[in-house]
Amino acid sequence: MGRYALQRLIGIVPLLFIVSVLVFMFIHLIPGDPARLIAGKEATLEEINQTRVLLGLDQPLWKQYLSYMKDMFQGDLGNSIRSGLPVTEMMKSRFLPTLWLTLLSMAWAVVIGVVIGIVSAVKRNKWPDYAGMLIAISGISIPGFWLGLVLIQIFSVQLGWFPTGGIDSWKSYVLPSLTLGAGIMSMIARFSRSSMLETMREDYIRTARAKGLMEFVVVGRHALRNSLIQVVTIAGLQFGFLLGGSVMVETVFSIPGLGRMLVDSISFRDYTVIQAELLLFAAEFILINLVVDLLYGVLNPKIRYADN
Amino acid sequence: MNDHSTVMGSGAPGGREQAVVPDKPKNPFGQFLRKFSKQKLSLIAGIFIVMLFLVAIFAPFLTPYNPDTPNYDKMMAGPSADHWAGTDEYGRDILSRLIVGARLSLAVSLSSVFIAAVIGTILGLLSGFYGKWLDRLIMRGSDVLFSFPDILLAIGIVAILGPGLLNVVIAVAVFGIPSFARMIRSVTLSVKETLFVEAARSIGAKDSRIIWRHIFPETVPSVIVNLTMKIGTAILAASSLSFLGMGAKPTEPDWGAMLSMGRDYLSIAPHVVYFPGVAIFLTVLAFNLLGDGLRDALDPKMKN
Numbered sequence: 001m002g003r004y005a006l007q008r009l010i011g012i013v014p015l016l017f018i019v020s021v022l023v024f025m026f027i028h029l030i031p032g033d034p035a036r037l038i039a040g041k042e043a044t045l046e047e048i049n050q051t052r053v054l055l056g057l058d059q060p061l062w063k064q065y066l067s068y069m070k071d072m073f074q075g076d077l078g079n080s081i082r083s084g085l086p087v088t089e090m091m092k093s094r095f096l097p098t099l100w101l102t103l104l105s106m107a108w109a110v111v112i113g114v115v116i117g118i119v120s121a122v123k124r125n126k127w128p129d130y131a132g133m134l135i136a137i138s139g140i141s142i143p144g145f146w147l148g149l150v151l152i153q154i155f156s157v158q159l160g161w162f163p164t165g166g167i168d169s170w171k172s173y174v175l176p177s178l179t180l181g182a183g184i185m186s187m188i189a190r191f192s193r194s195s196m197l198e199t200m201r202e203d204y205i206r207t208a209r210a211k212g213l214m215e216f217v218v219v220g221r222h223a224l225r226n227s228l229i230q231v232v233t234i235a236g237l238q239f240g241f242l243l244g245g246s247v248m249v250e251t252v253f254s255i256p257g258l259g260r261m262l263v264d265s266i267s268f269r270d271y272t273v274i275q276a277e278l279l280l281f282a283a284e285f286i287l288i289n290l291v292v293d294l295l296y297g298v299l300n301p302k303i304r305y306a307d308n
Numbered sequence: 309m310n311d312h313s314t315v316m317g318s319g320a321p322g323g324r325e326q327a328v329v330p331d332k333p334k335n336p337f338g339q340f341l342r343k344f345s346k347q348k349l350s351l352i353a354g355i356f357i358v359m360l361f362l363v364a365i366f367a368p369f370l371t372p373y374n375p376d377t378p379n380y381d382k383m384m385a386g387p388s389a390d391h392w393a394g395t396d397e398y399g400r401d402i403l404s405r406l407i408v409g410a411r412l413s414l415a416v417s418l419s420s421v422f423i424a425a426v427i428g429t430i431l432g433l434l435s436g437f438y439g440k441w442l443d444r445l446i447m448r449g450s451d452v453l454f455s456f457p458d459i460l461l462a463i464g465i466v467a468i469l470g471p472g473l474l475n476v477v478i479a480v481a482v483f484g485i486p487s488f489a490r491m492i493r494s495v496t497l498s499v500k501e502t503l504f505v506e507a508a509r510s511i512g513a514k515d516s517r518i519i520w521r522h523i524f525p526e527t528v529p530s531v532i533v534n535l536t537m538k539i540g541t542a543i544l545a546a547s548s549l550s551f552l553g554m555g556a557k558p559t560e561p562d563w564g565a566m567l568s569m570g571r572d573y574l575s576i577a578p579h580v581v582y583f584p585g586v587a588i589f590l591t592v593l594a595f596n597l598l599g600d601g602l603r604d605a606l607d608p609k610m611k612n
Contacts, residue, residue, distance in 0.1 A: 015455060029468045149581050241457055247463065248459070248552070266467050
């Protein structure tokens with residue numbers, strides 16, 4: 001297992017490197033002079049030149065990249081063009097709302113998704129299966145931002161149960177996490193159904209039935225446990241998509257998180273912030289995938305040995 | 309046995325062709341239709357999509373009102389006999405705007421997915437067929453694209469290129485490429501080992517001929533299924549970008565842009581938001597159901 005983990009760890013180093021180069025290049029890929037972009041529209045030629053020297057934009061690209069990486073490892077991702085504040089500080093205060101939102105969404109999505117998956121698999125080709133799968137495919141097809149608006153209209157405007165946006169109390173997280181989790185819930189439901197169906201065909205399930213165990217015990221103790229391994233993996237991999245979805249949901253519900261910050265920074269052309277956000281999201285995504293991979297190796301001996 | 313094997317097996321000693329030619333159904337298209345029509349939901353979804361295309365093509369003849377003409381006497385009026393889906397904040401007929409918007413949504417999503425499919429399939433074929441450094445290069449490249457959560461990659465690309473529907477097409481196409489490349493690569497890897505490719509190679513067929521005449525046809529079902537499924541994702545992504553103000557201009561009758569504009573009037577005129585959302589939802593749902601049905605009928609192995 002140690003060797004497998006080490007291999008995977010080494011494997012992501014080149015990936016992280018390329019991603020960091022791409023994100024670093026971001027500001028150079030935008031048409032126009034980066035110094036002019038950062039200095040702002042009203043800057044004089046002199047100010048633009050000052051900015052260029054100040055940020056090292058007159059240096060060769062590889063030098064710029066090295067100093068960008070050096071600063072990054074010291075926790076410095078530059079200053080916001082718009083507010084002048086350090087980007088790292090801005091992100092710190094925005095981190096918690098996004099973390100809470102994604103964790104809550106994932107929590108309900110896994111529980112409900114697995115339940116729908118099990119019911120659908122056990123009642124295969126009967127109406128609970130059809131109902132469950134219809135819910136699941138609807139959840140994948142519904143635009144998240146629209147679901148959010150509909151929930152606001154019904155539960156905030158009409159019924160007044162929850163606030164329409166912001167983060168004041170736990171109530172503020174209910175509608176956003178419902179919105180964000182819908183798609184993941186559907187994917188988990190579909191996946192756990194097929195995973196359950198596969199497990200139910202195994203010999204040990206037949207054995208369990210043959211020795212006269214109740215169907216409840218067969219499903220709960222034997223089938224569920226074995227198919228959960230894969231469900232956990234899938235759920236983990238979806239975390240990255242929650243990060244993407246949080247951009248939409250935080251915009252709809254005016255949550256001051258990382259996703260909203262990205263949208264705001266794009267409308268204000270705050271390129272240093274966009275750059276930092278892309279880097280953070282990609283790094284998070286890669287690391288989550290790594291953790292999930294390792295977890296899968298721990299849970300599933302087949303993978304572990306195949307790789308050694 | 310069947311027409312396929314007699315053509316392929318002409319010249320070979322009787323009975324041996326069965327071992328060489330994979331057992332093909334009598335009439336692949338007929339069998340596909342039979343399997344597909346058993347799946348009622350997918351069939352309904354398919355009919356819905358055909359109708360949607362007809363609506364998009366004949367949009368100018370179908371709109372009850374001019375979609376761009378404001379009517380300041382009837383701003384944000386609810387659904388009525390005159391305006392089935394009500395009017396928006398300028399008094400424009402929402403149904404007419406939805407009909408014209410179907411054109412935009414289908415054009416944007418189809419073109420981006422087609423671009424992704426063509427590039428992804430070519431990369432997948434090359435990667436699977438040649439292996440070695442080319443394979444590693446292409447697969448590392450798709451790993452890099454995969455390391456940005458999809459919508460974020462699109463947002464990043466639009467941030468570079470600037471807002472606008474054309475740039476949305478490019479952004480959505482780019483994040484669609486790796487999924488095609490990976491899928492086609494894995495099909496290519498398995499087809500490469502089959503006897504008929506071995507046979508083609510042994511009679512001295514050129515690489516390009518083997519790839520296009522022998523391997524590519526085997527990947528077509530996977531391409532079609534993935535294409536259909538990705539259209540739904542593309543519509544969602546494009547409307548998300550428009551909703552964030554990075555896609556269609558607010559004046560364009562794009563479904564996502566309509567939602568974005570209507571959002572401010574949610575509490576006084578919810579229908580402004582409901583109808584465009586339902587249009588997106590039903591269209592994406594139809595493409596997903598169709599994709600599921602096609603997958604089960606064309607390529608049962610792909611099922612999850």
